[in-house]
Amino acid sequence: MGKKKLKAGLFSMTCCEGCVFALFELNQMFPKILDFVEIVESRVLRETNPEQELDIAFVEGAIVSRGEIEKLEKIRERTKFLVALGACATIAGIPGQRNALPEKIQAQLQSKAIKKPLDSVHKLSDFVKVDFELQGCSISHSEFLRVLLQFYHKFIPRLEDIPVCKECKENQNQCLLLKGIPCLGPVTYAGCDALCPTQNAQCIGCRGFTKDANFESLRDLFREMNVSEQEIKNLFTYFNADPFKKEAKNNA
Template structure:
């Protein structure tokens, strides 16, 4: 019988919602468990010892020197490292701290611990990431597809289309036609435009595509009447703009 792959799941600064989503897999996770040996996951109370890992699945952003050190140790032991969720991929909600005004930064400095870093980091800013599974939270069905590939030694391909492509395929009426803002044109697709299908705008949880036309999207959003402050908040709800370098 083939040796089972050693897999560890790790959480840094986040709400652990992506790991929760992952364990929704029920039947599918049992299939996967036939091929993997889950050695670490705080959420399900597994804290095994390991010197090496075949696959490390990591959620959360890095906000402290301690987390930075731990992430580097995980990377050294893991053959393949997958970041899951916006916190790990772009910096996510914790990354919003990077762009707050100096006056608010001054106020929260008192709440910050000595070992807290000045900047919140996504994983790729600290270590090599082999695959980024996007979203806040991740979609468990996408997780199953991606994991099945990784377990078979295949690095999954990025879905490199904007949300608009899926939105049009789903025959939604574009929110701009209703004078409402949407970040779909610059955001990585792969979520099947789930928010727009339900009547909400896309606020960029899967991160911004480097070649998405930010300038045109900003112009279109401003035409809806959104003020500058709300626009900044929207653009960096998941630190997507900061991660893209905007």
């Protein structure tokens, strides 16, 4: 192989580390991936080279503490390209559910914490420039490969602003809304090949909300379907506590 391998680092903030493990699965499926990339830093592989400059850093997890902000800033300083990996890193995801709790409960949690966390849970782009967001819980193997190869060939990958419904229709699924099942496909970024609806399960928004998402109309439809207010709130905030809260405030 003529070209130099990319020097990559894998980093984890607050999360289950499932996205980094998805990368290791990918390595088993496509061992040739190591023709393109050399992993120079990874907690799981016990590789530590803190002084090494990186071509690309993959960072999973949400930011919950000052220590994580500092760690993230240091990663940003030493890498040319930073990719947020998975729902926790791109939209605060499951750890971000704390942001949707009533303020009284949040205050109780804060008071019981051994180490004081930040007031709310954050996605990476709240603190540093993120060059690309690989969405999902966990990430999609094929999307990861595409982004890696694009970067290797010096293309800048971009996010397609299309909802899950488009892929769901391409798969010729019967719409779950017609069966009275609330589904977030109309407001969620595509890219997972409509994984959940294709298996008859509602989309719960793990790839984040599209820029022009029409929450109001979808919420009205859920109400017409007799979905309870609590269930609607749970569905909208399962992965996306922040956008839902902002949107709710705007409509207050």
